[in-house]
Amino acid sequence: MASAADQDGLVLLRQSISASKAFIPSASADAAAPEVPLAQATHLDLRSIYFAWLNREVAIPEYNASATKLNDELATAGATGKVQNLGFIERLDLITWLEGASEESEYIKPLAGDKDGSAAGAATAAKAGAVSSTAHARSGKGTMDPRLASIYNGERKMGDRNTVLRGIKPTDFSHVRKLAAPFIQKKSHPGSNNISANPSLALNPKAPTRRPDPIILLSPSASSLLRLSNARTFLQDGKFAPAESSDSTATRIHVQRIIPAVDPNRPMRFILVEGSGQFKPEYWNHVVAVFTTGQTWQFKNYKWSDANDLFQHTLGIYVGWRGDQPPDNVSGWGHRVLSTGVDRWRGEGHDASRFRDKEIVEQIWKSIEANMRSRGWRKDAAPTSI
Template sequence: MADSDPLVLLRQAIAAKQPIVPTASSDPSTSAVDLAQATHLAFPESSLALPISTATRFVTGDQPVDLRSIYFAWLNRERAIPDYNAAATALNDSLPEGAGVRNLGFVGRLDLITWLEGASDSEYIRPLAGDEGDAAAAPGGAAAAAKVGGAAAAAQARAGKGTMDPRLASIYSGERKMGDRNTALRGIKPTDFSHVRKLAVPFLTKKPHASHSSSSQTMALNQKAPGKRPDPIILLSPSASALLRLSNARSFLQEGRFVPPDTSSSTASMLHLQRSMPGIDPTRPLRFILVEGPEQFKPEYWNRVVAVFTTGQAWQFKNYKWSNPNELFKHVLGVYVGWRGEQAPDNVRGWGHRVLSTGVDRWMGEGHDASRFRDKEVVEQIWKAIEVNMNNKGWRRDAAPTSI
């Protein structure tokens, strides 16, 4: 029976790196189709094709999960929870009425994936028919042999330390071995939960009686002791088309080398940079706080904003203190970073001299560092404009402006 069990077939194919093909026919040799059009899941190496609606032994909420949902969860195992949910919704929209994938919960999906990758057991998978009965019906067989073997192993582990009492060895063989955090999560593959923190920030910040700050961003923005100059703030554009994001801002603004924002998997919501500005403080560098939005701002934080990076899209300023770009750039320096040789968007040019328009050379890929020599020139131009603007607004060695 195990030879045709969907979960066993899927696990064996994954372990052997064999193809698993969604098809529109019961013929295992049929070519693959999109999962939304598939009626069967074929295992060509086993010459089997199972209906994709087949119920499996994986049970959640007292309901067996179908093979389509199991295979979909495996295909999307690397996705974060929001992306997985969105993909499931998109697939369900393209399936016929009455068909659809089960949206597995986080714990259930983690349990399934680690079992498919080789974990020894699963609390959601029911045993194959006959497994429990065979074990119970043969106390002198496999179960007894396992106990004897465990006792022998325990006794052997004390070789050279004296003979262990057989009864004590039998007790030791029944001990449950403790694991580390990875085995507790039913797998050996480290799991990155860093995205959960970013998703939780909007909910935590709404708690009015919290005894501490709800996020590191709020804590850093609020660091202002009496008589101490607060840290200036730079707002980056949250647009996906922006060339400068939190993921590559340090490389560009501090190290003078541009890399595309999608080359880093950072999920940070805030960044600190240090920059020497002798015209403001000749004795120590200034620390700048970089964020992509003013969601954590208090009203007084706006007096510390020294630059706003923009792509020319006006929706960026919707939640700003000054939502009109022409008004905003009367108070704050604007910076546009585009590709060298390309004209800035009409909006940016329409906002006039209050927005510094710059361009960097196109990214040629890793190993072409020699082509990035002009990046530092652009960075110095940006910092010089920020320093001049800060001087004009009243930034000093021991004080920040009370109004901009």
């Protein structure tokens, strides 16, 4: 069994988070050294990732400002490195992986020499720009004593089932393809004996990529009935409650939903945000719906700032009070915007009056599903353009 000392610092950081163990920046290799400000730490290889984890709950503007401030402090302290300002999706994906909510990340790749990622104590490297160390590291603090490291180097390394079965290098079994061809041809129907028609026998098939999560944009307007504070309760649980006017710094939430037309067996995770300030151009290909109050200033910084252009590329959704007329703008945008209404809020204890909420939620999800199907969402891939 590989010891914890043989693991990469990024793996150790994730394990420390899972076990609620302390990981502290230090200016000394001494295990008893006190904690120092991040700008003064000299024994933390994962500064950018550690910084992103510490600021996982703050809003994007505050996160950017903190990163700028820390880089100024690093420059003042004479440090050569800088904290990389991670993008919105990169930061979200990294935090989800560190928390243990996901076992894979498109931004974290195995180190050279362990491409299959299956060996015990596999080391991983972050694409986000943080330097990953393969040195014998403690949990975010210092390197191993050289004398102890020499003892570990003299140990006899025990193999695991992967090295016993496969060896230290991947084996190319492509020659078996030629041996299997006659048997496949005999069992195939006439006219279908071409081995290239069977993708399972393709030579060096391209490894599947992780499908991005679809994105739903909420309106940041204070008059919107649906905000980050109540969207999950409404869209996932089918119950409407007024949005809370709290001091929460949350910038996104997740909603799980099975979309039968895309993947009938596995729930899809939707990312809900109220703005597109941190979007990269390709993120717009993942937008499946835009909630609106009819106020056009919401679209000012969107890829398509004109509402008519926007709703030609994605679905618009308006949620108002049942019985009220939707705004003129919403009516003018026509069938490209789904107009719905929920019963007025009568206060806690009147749950019996909320029975229509699930009906509205199902109507919304059916429209989102139809839009995703028409835009090319598949079980294993997202559209490359919308």
